Amino acid sequence: MALNPRVVIGPRNNGDVGVFVSPAGVNADTASDSSLMLNITSKVSQLLLAGKLTVSGTVLLGLSRSPYVFLTSQFDFTTIIGFPGGPGPIRPSPAIGLSASGATINSNGVSMTITTAGVPCSYLVYGIPFT
């Protein structure tokens, strides 16, 4: 009995190159894109780095071009009357009564300096050049 390969690394039947993982009983070499469990062939969701700073600071990136960076500020939900939870990230960011957080990309991607708005700030760095 021939086994269906469930993991393909490199080129597969339709010419795409990457990494492909299929569900049980499905051939990863010939399956449609929509039926795969994992399909690494594009840069769409490629995170390079994710993290959080509690105070302003510099994060080393080691890149040669400026990447896309997304910031989300924390919010002290305890300032909302009656709210049951504690501080956390919020959108819009920040929501109420705070100045904006910001990031400066240094030397074309060598590092980035994040200026927080007095609250922790989360960052996502993507593998897509901004400039």
Place this chain on the structure above:
Amino acid sequence: MTERVKIDSTAASPFRVSAAGVDVNLAEFADLIFDGNQSPLRLWGTGWGTVAGNTYDEWTGGKNTEWSGFVAGPVTPAGTTPVFMTMWRPVPSGFVRTPLVKNIHSQASAGGGFSSGSFYGLSFSVGTPVAPSTRPSDVAVNYAIFKNYQ
């Protein structure tokens, strides 16, 4: 032939995949479609819920946010929260909007956030002084929560 996939447990990155025509050994970040040092975004769940706004009386009393029921998110290491996205729309409008705070009578505004391990839809809408104890119309808040955290 250009090498595009490389697995090397002793390299700075154990697993890299480069874009078409780019040597994986020489590719800079913009030409990589996967780098094993950082997992790609992995969807944990999506959904939506409705939330009413604040009454005028609540707003004059200092309350500026109303929240929906919570959605317990994936468990992440202490001090971190999942990556998430959220959008909203007034009910029954079909026009979906990015998060926004207005706190202005009769102008809906909403967003969402993570608090104590759960996602909450948030409404910043405020009722009118003509009906000070009546809540403004519901807003629908949708969300996409990822297993990734920060």
